[in-house]
Amino acid sequence: MRFRLTPEGPAFFDMFATSAATLVRGIQAASRIFLPDADRSAVADEVRRIEHEADEITHGILRRLNSTFVTPFDRDDIYRLAGRLDDVMDFVEAGTDLIVLYRLSELPQEIAEQVHVLERAAAITADAMPRLRTRKGLDAYWIEVNRLENEADQLHRRLLAKLFDGHLDALTVLKLKEVSDQFESAADAFENVANTVETIVVKET
Amino acid sequence: MRFRLTPEGPAFFDMFATSAATLVRGIQAASRIFLPDADRSAVADEVRRIEHEADEITHGILRRLNSTFVTPFDRDDIYRLAGRLDDVMDFVEAGTDLIVLYRLSELPQEIAEQVHVLERAAAITADAMPRLRTRKGLDAYWIEVNRLENEADQLHRRLLAKLFDGHLDALTVLKLKEVSDQFESAADAFENVANTVETIVVKET
Amino acid sequence: MRFRLTPEGPAFFDMFATSAATLVRGIQAASRIFLPDADRSAVADEVRRIEHEADEITHGILRRLNSTFVTPFDRDDIYRLAGRLDDVMDFVEAGTDLIVLYRLSELPQEIAEQVHVLERAAAITADAMPRLRTRKGLDAYWIEVNRLENEADQLHRRLLAKLFDGHLDALTVLKLKEVSDQFESAADAFENVANTVETIVVKET
Numbered sequence: 001m002r003f004r005l006t007p008e009g010p011a012f013f014d015m016f017a018t019s020a021a022t023l024v025r026g027i028q029a030a031s032r033i034f035l036p037d038a039d040r041s042a043v044a045d046e047v048r049r050i051e052h053e054a055d056e057i058t059h060g061i062l063r064r065l066n067s068t069f070v071t072p073f074d075r076d077d078i079y080r081l082a083g084r085l086d087d088v089m090d091f092v093e094a095g096t097d098l099i100v101l102y103r104l105s106e107l108p109q110e111i112a113e114q115v116h117v118l119e120r121a122a123a124i125t126a127d128a129m130p131r132l133r134t135r136k137g138l139d140a141y142w143i144e145v146n147r148l149e150n151e152a153d154q155l156h157r158r159l160l161a162k163l164f165d166g167h168l169d170a171l172t173v174l175k176l177k178e179v180s181d182q183f184e185s186a187a188d189a190f191e192n193v194a195n196t197v198e199t200i201v202v203k204e205t
Numbered sequence: 206m207r208f209r210l211t212p213e214g215p216a217f218f219d220m221f222a223t224s225a226a227t228l229v230r231g232i233q234a235a236s237r238i239f240l241p242d243a244d245r246s247a248v249a250d251e252v253r254r255i256e257h258e259a260d261e262i263t264h265g266i267l268r269r270l271n272s273t274f275v276t277p278f279d280r281d282d283i284y285r286l287a288g289r290l291d292d293v294m295d296f297v298e299a300g301t302d303l304i305v306l307y308r309l310s311e312l313p314q315e316i317a318e319q320v321h322v323l324e325r326a327a328a329i330t331a332d333a334m335p336r337l338r339t340r341k342g343l344d345a346y347w348i349e350v351n352r353l354e355n356e357a358d359q360l361h362r363r364l365l366a367k368l369f370d371g372h373l374d375a376l377t378v379l380k381l382k383e384v385s386d387q388f389e390s391a392a393d394a395f396e397n398v399a400n401t402v403e404t405i406v407v408k409e410t
Numbered sequence: 411m412r413f414r415l416t417p418e419g420p421a422f423f424d425m426f427a428t429s430a431a432t433l434v435r436g437i438q439a440a441s442r443i444f445l446p447d448a449d450r451s452a453v454a455d456e457v458r459r460i461e462h463e464a465d466e467i468t469h470g471i472l473r474r475l476n477s478t479f480v481t482p483f484d485r486d487d488i489y490r491l492a493g494r495l496d497d498v499m500d501f502v503e504a505g506t507d508l509i510v511l512y513r514l515s516e517l518p519q520e521i522a523e524q525v526h527v528l529e530r531a532a533a534i535t536a537d538a539m540p541r542l543r544t545r546k547g548l549d550a551y552w553i554e555v556n557r558l559e560n561e562a563d564q565l566h567r568r569l570l571a572k573l574f575d576g577h578l579d580a581l582t583v584l585k586l587k588e589v590s591d592q593f594e595s596a597a598d599a600f601e602n603v604a605n606t607v608e609t610i611v612v613k614e615t
Contacts, residue, residue, distance in 0.1 A: 307574055
């Protein structure tokens with residue numbers, strides 16, 4: 001029930017590439033919140049603006065999906081891939097938003113490193129999306145995303161151990177944990193994107 | 206693979222209307238927990254009773270779905286819509302339940318306002334369900350639900366900022382945050398209901 | 411679009427049985443963390459090892475699903491059942507992992523009891539999987555899983571009430587709550603497995 005080459009195919013591939021490219025921009029914007037002289041509210045506003053852009057792109061993919069009979073790969077996979085890509089930006093936006101909301105003066109290095117890992121995951125995801133056309137050469141992508149997710153997980157766990165060692169007051173621990181949890185969820189979301197891509201490719205081979 | 210008019214159609218529409226009407230009753234019951242003279246355990250018990258009713262209705266929809274060949278719209282959308290409506294009541298029940306479990310003497314005004322927003326979301330959702338039959342005049346519904354979700358989100362964020370400003374002990378902050386998070390999740394669930402309705406309508410146009 | 415007897419059928423049934431049997435082993439391993447003389451890091455490592463095994467099994471089911479045209483029951487249900495079984499082990503692993511990460515000296519009895527309930531849920535789930543072949547005699551299984559989920563929920567709620575009664579410092583409350591939440595999520599995941607099984611059976615009758 002799948003057709004390789006259809007007039008609708010390219011549109012979907014381009015939309016996924018645009019969606020991933022928006023993640024790259026959004027996470028780069030978010031990373032500026034860790035700069036010593038950052039205007040954090042301005043950074044959070046910019047990230048929110050990009051998150052709204054990402055919503056529009058996702059919405060566009062779903063509208064096209066709902067009005068298209070022949071799709072380049074399974075409808076469910078298009079639906080899932082669009083949703084997973086959108087999840088990433090939601091978590092990143094929530095993280096920067098909480099940093100401002102909680103007026104967190106000092107941010108542990110681990111949180112900045114978490115976002116740095118997200119930048120690399122976004123870069124290779126944006127790089128991989130166009131290859132959905134041929135479904136070739138994607139193995140290296142999802143292996144690397146899984147490696148990055150493990151790296152992010154270790155940063156998150158190292159931070160939790162530090163937060164809970166008792167040198168910080170409980171409210172500060174709560175705030176920092178919630179921020180770090182959001183970026184950890186963003187790393188998991190990148191892994192979900194990669195797993196969806198793997199599913200799509202496996203069906204073809 | 207969809208047929209507009211089928212003997213099974215009306216049954217599904219009626220069941221979704223019943224499901225939404227149950228949400229209206231459940232959230233009205235929950236809102237009584239904020240009354241000065243409320244018997245909070247009695248309110249929580251009543252909300253739990255209505256939540257069980259909602260489970261039964263959801264179960265009935267899924268059983269009928271699984272035993273019906275021709276459905277008024279995509280099986281996945283029926284499955285999703287039933288589940289999303291059910292999510293709302295689960296979160297509302299969890300919120301009132303935690304208020305009792307944590308013996309929260311004072312409840313911030315923002316939490317009562319969150320539930321008030323949920324009452325309005327439930328009312329317009331119940332009002333919209335019968336219109337699934339014709340799939341007409343639903344735009345105003347989901348635009349308003351999205352507006353209400355933003356309103357709920359702002360109340361939730363305003364409360365978090367207050368809770369974490371340091372005037373409350375950490376345990377109280379933890380308890381109130383968890384209660385408020387449940388009602389925020391209920392507002393998100395209403396938005397998911399509206400998004401599912403939008404998907405159904407878009408497929409028809 | 412479903413065929414009862416296919417060469418692919420047995421493979422799926424065996425894989426689900428293996429998946430459930432892995433849960434039994436993983437949760438038995440996790441339960442050893444509550445022994446007075448337990449080497450907790452060693453227990454957590456063993457649980458993590460079994461969780462990786464479970465990932466491999468899930469991956470195998472999905473790969474086979476994606477490369478199989480005729481399946482013993484709906485593709486979505488196979489996908490969902492594999493994912494739900496996998497969720498259980500993820501939550502159990504997270505719980506034991508946090509016990510070590512947070513260096514929790516004393517563990518409340520309720521948490522050990524939660525894991526004991528999970529052991530029973532795993533045993534009856536493993537016992538039920540082979541009966542998916544005939545779809546017979548599964549009612550008792552999901553009724554019991556739902557009963558166990560309620561039992562786990564009560565343990566979790568009783569613990570929360572104790573944790574928040576003010577005799578513990580906030581950081582300890584946070585740590586213990588997070589551990590208990592993981593095991594509560596594992597119990598919910600068992601209920602989701604049972605609900606998926608019920609859906610599969612209902613479609614046949």
